[in-house]
Amino acid sequence: MVLQQGQPVAVWGRGIPGKQVAATFKGQKATTAVKADSSWKIELRPLKASFDPAVLEIVSGQEIIKLNNILVGEVWLCSGQSNMEFAMRKIGKLQSPPGAGWPVKELETAHNKNIRIFLVERKKMAPDLTHAGWSVAEDDALRSFSAAGYFFGKELQAKLKVPVGIISAAIPGSRIEPWMPREAFTVLDFFKKQTDSTHKIDGDPGKFYNTMIRPLIPFALKGFLWYQGESNCFLNERLQYTYKMNALINYWRKEWRNSALPFYYVQIAPYYYSKAKDRPYTVFSEPEFWEAQQAALKIPNTVMINTMDLNDNPADLHPVDKWDLGKRLAQSALSKTYHASAATPMGPVFKTVIIEGAAMVISFDYTGKGLVSRNGKPLNCFEMADEQGQYVPATAVIKNNKVWVSAAGIKKPGAVRFAWREDARPNLYNKDGLPALPFRTDSKLMAAFKPE
Template structure:
C-alpha cells in the first residue's frame, strides 16, 4: 500500500508539474480576435519560470523567456489592417494555435445597463420609421465576418480558457447577447473604414462609476483626499478591466451615469470620470487614448420610488452638466441623447442603433480623418444681451441650425438677475438663436432643456440634437482637470 501510495503521489506531482509548465494565455487572446492595427501588439501569458516562448503571426516571429514569476510577453510590430483570417502560434513546452485572426480597429466598451443592453432586447424595440433595412431587424442581417465581438464575463475573464473561444463573429447567438451600442458602433465604423473592427463589451447593469476605478486611483487624486468614496471602488475594475491590459486598443466607449444621477451627484462625478479616464489610459500606457461617452437620456428621475436621495426635475440637467464638464479632459467627446427616449418612465432608451452610430461619428471625425463629418449637435458657445433679448451663439452648427420638426423652438427658459426663469420665445437667426419673453424686460440668463423630461427640437442640419446648457453655468467653471492625469 505504501509503494502504491508513493507511486500515485509521484504521478500527481508529475502531472501538476506538466500542467504548470504549460504556456497559458489570458482569455482575451483567442480564436477570431481582432488585433489593433498600426500599434505594437502585446501577446502575453504565463509559463514555467525560465521557459522559452515564441509567438509567430504572419511574417513575424518573436521570442522571450518567462520571468521568475512565470510571466512573459512579446510585442508584435505594428501591422496594416487585414481581413485575411490568419493563424497565430504560441509555442513553449506546449503549442497553442489560434485561428482566424484579423487586424483592424479595436474598442473597449464599458458602463452600466445601457451599454450592456443586448441585441436581443434591441430586436424587440419599437420599429422606427426608416427607409430600407430596419435596425430592429439587424439580427437577421448581421453576417459580416469582419466584425468581431468579445463579451466580458465578470466571473470568467481572470480564468484561462484552454479552448480560446472568447471572441466570436458578430452574428447569431453570440450577437444576440452582445451590447447593441457596441455592435452598431462597430457596424458604422466598418461601413466607413472597410477594415475589421473588434469590440469588447465589459458592462454591468446598475453599476455606479466607482466600481470601475481601483481604490488607489482615488487615493492619487487630489479631489478625493477629503472625500469618502463609496460604491465598492474596484469591484468591477479588478475582474473586468485589468485582465484586458495590455491588449492593444484604439480607444474607449463609456455609457454610464444613471446610477450616480440617482445619488444626486454633481462635480464629484466629473472628478470620478477624470480618475477613471486617467487610470485606464495609464493602464494602457497611452495618455491620449480617445474616450467617448454618452450623456444620459431623459427620464423621470424625480418620480422614481426607489431614490436614496430626494431629486427634483432639475437633478438630471445638473448631472448632465457634470458629464459635460468632463469634456475639459483632453481627447474626450460626448454624444447627446435627448431625442432617443420614447418612454420617459423607462431608463433604457430604445434607439441603441443611433447611440452606436453617433459614437462612431465621433471616432470617424476625430480619429480616422473624416473631417467632413459633423460629429456633434450644436453646443452653446456664448451670449450677448441685446436690449430685452439674448442672442446665443453655438459651435458645431454644421450646415446650420434648424428646428427638427419645423415648429417653434422648444425648451428655452429666460430670467433676469432675479433668477426667476420663465418659458421663452426662441427664434433661429442665421447660426444664432435669439431668446426673449414679454415677462422679462432685462434678461440675464438662458437655460435650455433644463428639466428631466425635455426633448427639444433644436438641431443642426445633420440631424444631431443640441446639448442642454445654462448660461449661468457655475459647475463647469469649477472643474479644472488635473494636468497630470
C-alpha cells in the same frame, strides 16, 4: 478575433521562469524570456489592416499554442451599466417597430464575418485569462452582446472598410466607482480633500475593474465607449461625478499607456428621476447631472453623445433605440478619430453668451454646417431668467449661426437655460442631424470643474 492596426500589439501570458517564448504572426517573429514571477510579454510591430484570416503561433519549449482566424483592423472597448449592456436579443423582441428603419430583424440578417465581438463575462475572466470568448457578430453570440456596441461596430466597418472588433464589459446597475481601483481616485486633489461626503470615495472601487478591465490590459485598442451614470444620478451626484469620470479616463489611459486614447461617452437618457419612488435619495434634477457629464468635455479627446431624442418614453430607463445611438458613437469616431467624415463629432455645445439689449446671444461649438430647427418650427425649450433668477418661457431665433433669446417682460436678462427638463424634446440641431446639449448660462459647476 481582431487585432488593432497601426499600433504595437502585445502578446502576453504565463510560463516557466527563465524559459524562452516566441510569437510568430504575419511574417513577424519575436522572442522573450519568462520573468521570475512567471509572466511574459512580447510586442509585435504595428500591423496593417487585413481581411485574410491569420494564425498567431506561440511556442515555449515543447508547448505550442495556435490562435486561428485572426483579422487586423480597429478595436474598441465599450463599458458602463445597463444601457451599454442592453443586449441585441431585446431589440429582436420588438413586435411593432415605432419608426421606419428600426432593425428588428438584425439578428436574422447579421452575418458579417469582419465584425468580431468579445463579451467579457465577469465569472469567466478571473480564473481564465485566455480571452477565448471571441466570436463573429452573429447568431447566439450576438444575441447576448451590447446593442450599442454592435451598431457602433457595424457602422464603423461599413465606412472604414476594415475588420472591426468590439469588446463589451458592462454590468447593469453598476456605479462608476467599481470600474477603477481606489488609487485612481487618490491621485486627484479633489478626492484628497475629504472635507465632506462630496469628496468621499465609496461604491466598491475596483470591484469590476479587477475582474473585467484589468485582464484586458494591454490588449491594443483604438479607444473607449462609455455609457454609465444612472446609478450615480440616483445618488444625486453632481460635481463629484465629473471628477470620478476624470479619474476613470486618466486611469484607463495610463494603464493602456496612451494618454490620448479617445473616450466617447453617452448622456444618460431622459427619464423621470424626480418621480422615482423606489430610491432612498431625493433626486432634484436630471439636467444637473447632464451638466456634470458635459463638464467632462474639458478633458482632452472626449465626446459626449446626446440622447435627448432617443427615448420616446421618459418613464423607461432603458430606451430601445440603440442603433441610432451606435451610429452617433460611430460618427464621433469617424469624424474626430479617423477624420473620415466631414460631419461634426457631436451636437452643438454651449460656448459663450453676450447681452444685446433685452436679448441674450448664445454661441455654440460643433455647429458644423450651421444651426437649424429640426422640424422647421420655432425653437423650443428655451427659458430666460430675470435679474432675480426667475425663469419664464423664452423666444429663440437663429441669426448668423447664433441663437438670440428674449422673453416678454424681461428687459434686463439674467440667464438662459435650454432643455432643462427630464422630458424635454428640443428641436435645436446642427445640419449634421445632431441635437444640441442642454445647458444653462450661469452654471457654477462648469466653472468649478478643473481637469486634473
